[in-house]
Amino acid sequence: MSAIAALPSARIADEAWETAHADVLATLRDLIRIRSVNPVPADAPDGETRAARYLADRLAALGLEPEVVEPVPGRGSVHARLRGDGTGGGPFLLLSHLDVVPAPPERWTHDPFAADIADGYVYGRGAVDMKGMVALEYGVVARLVAEARAAGRDPADDPIPGLRRDVLFTCTADEEAGADVGAKWLAAEHPDWLRAAGAVNECGGVSVTIAGRRLYPIQIAEKGIAPYRIRVRGTWGHGSMPREDNAAVMAARIVGRLAAPTPLQVTPTMTRFLEEAAAALPDGPAAVLLRIAAGDVDGADADRAMDDICDPMYARALRALVRNTLSPDVIQTGVKYNVIPGDAIIEVDCRVLPGTTEPEARALVESLIGPDLLPACTIENLVWGEPVETPASGPLWDILVATLRDHDAEAVPIPAMAPFGTDAKITIPLGTPTFGFSPLRLDPDERFLERFHGIDERVSLEALRFGLPVLYDVVRRFCG
Ligand SMILES: [Zn+2]
DSSP: OOSSOOOGGGGSOHHHHHHHHHHHHHHHHHHHHSOOBSSOOTTOTTHHHHHHHHHHHHHHHTTOOOEEEOSSTTOOEEEEEEOOOSOSOSOEEEEEEOOBOOOOGGGOSSOTTTOOEETTEEESTTTTTTHHHHHHHHHHHHHHHHHHHHTTOOTTTSOOTTOSSOEEEEEESOGGGTSTTTHHHHHHHOGGGTOOSEEEESSOSBOEEETTEEEEEEEEEEOEEOOEEEEEEOOOEETTSOOTTOHHHHHHHHHHHHHSOOOOOOOHHHHHHHHHHHHHSOHHHHHHHHHHHHTOSOHHHHHHHHHHHSOHHHHHHHHHHTSOEEEEEEEEEOSOTTEEOSEEEEEEEEEEOTTOOHHHHHHHHHHHHOTTTGGGEEEEEOOOBOOEEOOSOSHHHHHHHHHHHHHOTTOEEEEEEESSOOTHHHHTTTTOOEEEOOOBOOOTTOOHHHHTTSTTOEEEHHHHHHHHHHHHHHHHHHHO
16 A cells, blocks of 8 residues: 555546547657657758647647747757646656657668557657657646646646646757757756756656566666777888787777776665665575675676576666776778778777766776777767766655556566666756656566667557556646
8 A cells, every 4th residue: 555645547537548548649659750860860850849849739739838949940849837836846847858869761660750550569769769758748738737627727827726836848859969959958048947846757667577577667867978089099001011009909909908897886776776676586586686786796797697687688788787888889990901000099988877977987998998008099088978866765756656556566666777868967967856757567578678779669559558647646646
C-alpha cells in the first residue's frame, strides 16, 4: 500500500483513457512524420520549428496560449503553462526535446519518418528518443485541460481544478547536438520555462527485465562529456625507411592506450543502484552486483562478471556507469603509402562520473597517453558538459516510485545514472530537480536501449497505454 493518496487516474472512465490513448498515438505519429533532424539537413531545414508549431497549434486548439521561440530560423522550441492555484509551491515541468538524430533508411524495415504501425508498435525515428514522451506529456496536458473545461473553467486563465502548482510544458530544440539553440538558450532567455520545483524528462521510468524481475531505473544522474582532440606530431619521411616517430604508428599506440578499460569507480548513486538491483535479483547475479558495489573486485573481473549475468546490451551500459570511459572515435593521418606521416589527429569521446572536473578528465587522458608519447601531443578540449546529479529523495522521488508500484505491482524502481547527456545538464544547474522518467512498461525481450539512435526505433502501443495514466498520476500527486 502506498502512503500517498489513491490513484487520481482511477477516477477517470476507461473510455476517456481509450480516447486519450488514441490521441497520444495520433500525436506521436504526426510528430514522427515531421523530420526534425539534428544536425539539420539541407532538405528539412526547419523541422524543429515545424514540430514546435504543430504542438503550439494543438495546445492553442485546447484553449491554451503557447509560445514558440526560434533563436535561429528553423530551430524552434515550444512552451505552455497550465495554472494551479499557487498554494502548492513552485511549478512542475514536463520537459522534452523535439529534435531527433538522423536515420539513414537503408537498414530499417519501415520508413523512419512514416510512423507505420506494425505488430503492435509505432515505428519511426523519435519513437523512443523522445517523441513518445512528448506525446505522453501533451496527453497529460490535454487531459488536465479537459477537466478544467468540464468544471466550466477557461484553461488559458483559470487554475486547473485540483492543481496547487503550475504545470509547465516545454519542448526544446537541439538536445541532440549540445543544446546551444535549445535548452541552453532557454536557460538564458526564458529561464521560467525550465525552472521548477521538479521535472520529468527522458531516459528513465522504462522497465528493464533482468532475471525475470522488472526493474525501472529512474535517472537521477548523468555523466559529464569531455571530448578531446589530440594532435600527434611525428616526423615526415620516406616510407622506404621506417621510423619510430611515424605519426600513424604513434597514434595507433595512443589509441590502444586510450581504449583500454579504466579502473572501477563506483559513485554513491551507482552503489545504491547496484544494491537495490541486487535486492530484487536472484542470489547469483545479486552477489556479483554487491561485490561491484563494495568495490572488492578489479575492473577486468567486474567486466567479466557483468557479461556473465546480463545481456551484452545492459553489460555495456553497466560497465560505462562504474568508471570514466574513453572511446577513441576519430583517427586521421597519412597522405600516401610511401610517405611517412608527420601529423595525426585523434578524437576521443571521454565521459566522466559526477564529481569529476574537466582538468581531471584532461589529466586522465594525459596519464593514459603516457610520459613517452605525451610530449608529442597537444590536447584540446572540444566540449565540456558537466556531470549532474539530483538526490533520489524528496516528495517527487517518492511519488515517482509509488506511482510506478501502484501501476505495476512487480515494479522495482531504482535510482540510476545515464552514461550520456540530456537537457538535465541544463535544468539541474538551474535548480530544477530533474528525473529521467518517461514511463513505459516494455515486453521483457524488447531491446529498448538499442533503439536509441538505432535502426527500427519503435515503441509499443501497450507501453504508451501504460505510460499515460502513470504520468498523469505523477502530475496530479505532485501538484495536488
Ligand atoms: Zn533524447
